[in-house]
Amino acid sequence: MDHRSLFAPPEGMPFAGIKVVDFAWVGVGPIVARHLADFGATVLRVESSTRPDTLRLAPPFRDGQPGLDRSAFGAVYNTNKLGLALNLRLPRARELAIRLVRWADIVTDSMTPGSLAKLGLGYEDLRRVKPEILMYSTTQMGQTGPYRDFGGYGQHGASTAGFHALTGWPDRAPAGIFGAYTDFVAPWFLYTALVAALDYRDRTGEGQYLDESQVEAALQILGPALLDYAASGQALQRSGNDDAEMTPHGVFPCASDGGSDDRWLAIAVRDAADWAALAAVIGRTEWVQDETLRDTAARRARSEELAGAITAWTRQRTPHEAMVVLQAAGVPAGAVQTCEELFADPQLLHRGHWWTLDHAVMGPHAYDAPAWKLSESPAQPRRAGPTLGQHTHAICHEILGLGDEAIAELTAEGVFE
Amino acid sequence: MSEAPAALAPYRVLDLTGALGALAGRVLAGLGADVIKVERPGGDPARAQGPFFQHEPHPHRSLSWIFANAGKRGVTLDPAQPRGRALLFRLAATSDFLLESSPPGRLAALGLSDEQLLAANPALVVVHISPFGQSGPYRDFQATDLVAWALGGQLYLDGDDDRAPTRPSAPQTELLAGVHAAAGAVTAHYLRTRTGRGQSVDIAAQECVTWTLMIAAQVWDVSHINSRRGGAVRTAQRLDGSTLVHRVLWPCKDGFVLWSLSGGQAAGTLASTRALVRWMAEEGMADAPTEVDWSQLSAAVMDQATYDRLSAPFLAFFASKSKRELFEGSLARSIQLAAVNEIADVAASPQLAEREYWSDVAHAYLGATLRFPGAPVRLSRTPWRTPRPAPLPGEHNREIYGDLLGLSMDELRDLCAAGVV
Structure with a gap:
């Protein structure tokens, strides 16, 4: 079977030819890599069924039936990516991962700090293999400091950063902000810094490492309140829908x-x-x-x-x-x-906000399109989020150069679980 | 000491934004771009937006303006006058990006359409930021933070379910749209580094809000359930028609913590709950629920009476400790619990202190040093730049019109007298 079309750089797209190995999971890390893919990068989503992404285990499931390939949550941050199953706990899988790093421009990480380093896939390991590699790690608290090992989700980040306490009525307990809010603030800072670092690499040949604390990134959009508190000692409090300057x-x-x-x-x-x-x-x-x-x-x-x-x-x-x-x-x-x-909002429809993509198991379902609309090179909905390991065989052939026999041998060893 | 390199050092940004989207230029400046804020003579009307330094309203004391425009140089210019427009074209010709957030169509009406700007500088990346976008049925609708929050879908999901929906009390959609705009700008820029050609980028605050709904929209798409708001105590609707009133934010000695009472088969949740129960027992709590088989007690199937009975010892334990004690104890034990921090707690965070997050920036015109949130991302080779203070109106007119465009002092005085700058 000819898989080459999967890897052909989409002509005229901003990141055509940029190659990404996406070891990240859950929200922020995959969302950043997704936007690179939406604008033309070749992104390999590396996962293992032995330790699946939490979002694959979370609803909504097609027909209400759970399954690793049945959750929209597991798919929506992975549009336009190719799925590779790789059990990184096995040494042969790690050898393949290192070969992918040689192929790649960008490597992503959102595990607890130090997890990839324990597998020999930390930034210091990767730069020895490929000095110009770009790598990002994104976690709630960042790679250093006394709280760095905190393994929470975006709702914990939103709580830690102050969004929860600021939402609700002054005469009641805080209501908190919906969902994993900081997961939808932090990606845009990381993405912007990453693309700037990619341009810097192109100009100088130098790679680098990006450390994002999602709490630190999200605090940017509380900037005025933080400046005010530091200057006046008066802290903004939740006030229902009252506004400091507008009434009604x-x-x-x-x-x-x-x-x-x-x-x-x-x-x-x-x-x-x-x-x-x-x-x-x-x-x-x-x-x-x-x-x-x-x-x-x-x-x-x-x-x-x-x-x-x-x-x-x-x-x-x-x-x-x-x-x-x-x-x-x-x-x-x-x-x-x-x-x-x-889904019926005429303005969101006018902007093409909803992409309907045909998922290999779930069939057609809705995805958010990137919010930034480029006049000449818009984001393109090419593929739904991959099922776990959907393109493993093609990636082995076309990127790793493995023959059918080698693939069969590695499969028998459990490398692609 | 030589300064570390900056990722976007070769590039110039012309920033015509108002309050909406001003953070875009701030982000590009943090990454090293030379950002020139262009205000109308007399200053950007967004300087009227609070909070104000020491709570004294004044155009030079707007902390929202000072925050979003830090790191930029500033000129004044009236694009409605022909000579102002000509100056703007000259600045655009030396720039790589132009950012603006005026009402859609306003710039084109002044003879500054995308076509005209790109004709003058074919490599320019023009970024438009507006409430709803440059075209479409809501293009000319008026919006504020609250309205963007409503039409984007987030407002319906926030607040206590027995009262009106509520937004976060810190207005933020104008800033959120700004960072989306920065992301869009560098995307178009990256293609330009390969083709030499610019283009325009269209950002709508409403759509940026829609990106914050997590999975709620897909829950409608896949399961036809409209997610609804809930406060500290919420009612979960299950697919089988049953409900569970459950707590999300738990009172503690000095505030609240975020935690979910559940067990079940998910490894992380089960281990977290067991670790919390062990902690309670370690501290000698007589009624710590140590005998409960948590593996059979997922909140997804628990009945209300069981939930309420099991809640009691946790409420008692939390009431005996501060949110920081609970968070730090949870961190040490891999318990999934976070403090519900107030602004004062954020400012006092040991984590942010250890990481030297805060940046102190001296503001001569306030006679004060302001403490800014620091790098949103730490880049090992090209670090985020601590900003210069946001400019006063026209602070860099001489430097930019003189040194950059080569205007003589006489020409500049003349433009000033005519109210062009």
């Missing part, structure tokens, strides 16, 4: 829609123009004449009364109906969309 600013209940009563509209009044427009739309023009409501502080003092009047209006409308009317008047307003609605 909140989430208002709407008429039931799509069979649900849990329907909401977000409204933010930035300035006098928004204030006048909101008042006009909801039929409260007397507010604009009311000098005692002219500034934000005064409106905040009467926020319950204002919220009551706004709610009386939003209650009569679905979130999308209310949004369209307010937006037509120039007021920032947004339907609080459910996941179901995101």
Whole structure:
């Protein structure tokens, strides 16, 4: 069988011809490598069924039936990659891994610090084999320091970095932010640094090692609050939907829609123009004449009364109906969309946000496309996430140069488990 | 001492962004690019955004502006005036990137369309950052942090389930869109290093928010379940129709910790729970649930009465310790537990101190040194750069218009008098 088309660099793509060995698992590490693949790199996702990626064991499963190749979670961060099964605990598997490193430009890691080094695949090992190699390691806490061995997930990172405590109501326990939030902040910093390092390598011939603490990366987007605390000693606290500068600013209940009563509209009044427009739309023009409501502080003092009047209006409308009317008047307003609605959102559809890719076991299912849209070399949905080891045979043939006999022998030894 | 090399040192970035996307240029500056912030004469309106240094509002004291624009030099320029536009073209001709976040179509209306910019400099990477994108049905919709959070799908998933959805109280989608923009910029740049040709990149804050939903959208796609928000205590809906009210954030002596009560067959969870129970017993807790067969007690199948009965000793144990004691004890025992840190806890983190994370940056115009979050990524050969302070409006006009573009002092004075710079 001719596998060469799998490895042909996609012409005109930014990373055509760039080769990546992806030892990372779970979220951030694979997401970064996925974006390289989406923009043309050849990425080999190295996994073993003897120690599967946690996400392959997590729902949602096709037809609700668990299985290593049945989880969308196990697939979505691996678009356009090729799947290689390799049990790195076996010496012969490690020999093959070293041969792949010689082939590669970039090697990825997201294991507990030191795990790959124990297998002889740490950065110091790899640079002896290939001095110009680029390698990244991404973990919750980074490669050094007293907390470096913490083996948590993005929800632990979000909690550690402060996002959980900052989300919720001041009169209650924190609600926390949904999901593994820092897993979806940290990748973009690492990706940007990696591409810069790749350009530096091209210019100088020098490789390097990138150490990312996902907590440290995510703290960037709390920057203003951190600067303020260090300067004033006053720490930002969770405050529901109140905003320091905008009032009214909140989430208002709407008429039931799509069979649900849990329907909401977000409204933010930035300035006098928004204030006048909101008042006009909801039929409260007397507010604009009311000098005692002219500034934000005064409106905040009467926020319950204002919220009551706004709610009386939003209650009569679905979130999308209310949004369209307010937006037509120039007021920032947004339907609080459910996941179901995101698949029908005309703007996300216009941007091609949802890719439907045909997975070898699950069949067609949805993937998020990269958020950055390039005019001349856009990301391309070429392949669904691979099943575990889906392309092992092809990779052995085309990249490692192994014949069928050698492959059979290694298979019998369990190298490809 | 010679400075370490910087990965993006050969490149120049022209940064016309407002509050939305300003972090993009900051990231490129951290990687060594020469970033020139272009403000309108009088200063960027985003300087009105708080929090303010010592809580005194002033355009020079906006900490959100100071944070996102650190590491940049600054000029002023009015692109609506023909001579301002001409200057902008001259700057663009010497630049590798142009970043902007004005309302879609605004730049084109000023004669600064992608076609015109790329005609002037075919190698330019032009990056647009906007709430919804440069085209499409919501292109001209107005947005703030809260609205992007709502339409992107994250807001529905956050907050207590008996009240309205809530966003994190630190506005952040403008910064999040900025780092996506930096990633898009270097992607187009990398192709340019091979072809010599630039292109444009379109970033929408809404779509960046949609990328934060973890697997919730795919749960709809595959299982047709709409994930719903929940607070410290949540109700899990199971596929068989049963429910479990369970705790995600547990009160402790001085706050909360994140932990899940579960056993079952997943090796990590089982070992973690057993290690916590052993710790409780070590500390002499009489009712530590040591006799329980945790391998049979996954939260995915546990009934409510069992869950509530088993919760009690854990609540008591957590109440006896601080979040830091619980986290550090868990770290030593491989227990999957994290502290629910407040901003003050983050600032006092021994991990961040040991890694020398914080960067102190002197700001002469404030008469103060500000403490910045440090490198988001540590590069061994081309380290992240500690930033110069964000510029005052037009601080580098003379240096950039004079030394870089070769304008004479007379020309510069003339442009200044005409309100162009």
